[in-house]
Amino acid sequence: MQGEIVDKNSILPIYYQLFKHFEKQIRGKQLQPGDALPTEMEIAARFGISRMTVRRAISELVSAGMVYTQKGKGTFVASPRLDSVVFNLNNFYDEIRQKGMKPHSELLEARIIKADEKLGRRLGIEVNTRCLYFRIVITADGEPLAYETKYTVYAKRTPILESELKDPSLSTLAAAHSDATPSSSKKVLMVSKTTEEEAQVLGVSPGTPVFLMIQTIFDDDSKIIAWGKSLYRGDRYKLTSYEGWNVEDIKNS
Amino acid sequence: MQGEIVDKNSILPIYYQLFKHFEKQIRGKQLQPGDALPTEMEIAARFGISRMTVRRAISELVSAGMVYTQKGKGTFVASPRLDSVVFNLNNFYDEIRQKGMKPHSELLEARIIKADEKLGRRLGIEVNTRCLYFRIVITADGEPLAYETKYTVYAKRTPILESELKDPSLSTLAAAHSDATPSSSKKVLMVSKTTEEEAQVLGVSPGTPVFLMIQTIFDDDSKIIAWGKSLYRGDRYKLTSYEGWNVEDIKNS
């Protein structure tokens, strides 16, 4: 009986069991890149299930990048894509916590300012518009890791809450203090050398290489409502990307 | 008639038309974050289509991050996620071409070497194992942009083709010259300062900040089969990430 593989009485959905079955076959090299899977009708017949259920399982395999389909031909095992790279830079607080360290953010400066010409250009607003200006240093176990400078339009004139500094996401700030809703963001990651002032804040020597991220928040009308600059210490921070099918194995090497 | 929105005789699939319909409603703010979509049965009835087709459209919306579903409750419009960042670093050749420049790679050195202790550790192989060693500089319109050093196990002893340098992907090299198949890869992005030698190759002054990417290719058994180091000029290269729902609009600002 083939009933060993797909159990109709299981709590797990059939399509999921079938997905796992083929995943195992591919990871275990019983099915190699370029090999054809059985046709959808064959799979349905063999396991005594509906073709739509088979298709659901296959579509999960496609999403996972493990197979690809060709209309009129069949479904084939894909080769792992190792060329493209995806770097995820999540919330810095979570990143620190994930490494078992204790994050803390310290407010260096927070003021309401009137935009000068340079800031007016950055935020796409008129000179003298009221803005919120922030400088924060984020530490892990007491050691400074990141230095962030942020500006946002200050339209609502609501008080600045200390809790906003706990997790200083620029889009959250913009949502709270500008009168528009954050809709899109642009982030640019560059490398830079610290200035005297930055080096002092980060506790490194001037000229140390750092990651520099410029962040811009846009509203519905693609108008800029917030701008931020983040420096991450190059000697303490890096971005890692894993790709392929047996990624779990290599994370420990 | 509601027939204006979904045309059963169109070449476009019904689920796709329905997906586009809701996409427009959400982008146009007729449906705002938190708002509930009509129930699947209602949508099916209203447009005279099957519930499965409605579900297909909704699942596309879920994939796009525009709505989320809650079992027993309904389907709701999501808020754009602007906090997480995803940086894509694709094939460097394509990146250059995309900017309308002409990429070229120049071979500085290519030799078969016997692994010393340091390389043996990096590749997880025994000392004196035969390895392929490469140094390449990638230029755009004649200006050096990247400097790459690569090692891979040299098991097959097949000749090194010049075409391999045209698009020097480490996993391709490993596939061609090691006796194993690349299965996974790990990439780490860091910042660094150029040494004298690196600065000369890249045509910058020593100490210039650069992106440094260390790349490791693994085979099926999670054994290392290739190792590479890439330097990207910090003054000429940056990573950009867009997020939100009207991303196309802000790319031109």
Add this chain to the structure above:
DNA sequence: CAGTGGTCTAGACCACGCG
């Protein structure tokens, strides 16, 4: 032409959330 995956239907039963 026969066979494949892509779309679609009109039902069905289930587990879940809420009043």
Add this chain to the structure above:
DNA sequence: GCGTGGTCTAGACCACTGT
């Protein structure tokens, strides 16, 4: 208990691929 989304079925027709 009722309505919701989640799963599943047994059909159907289509466009595309190969011969």
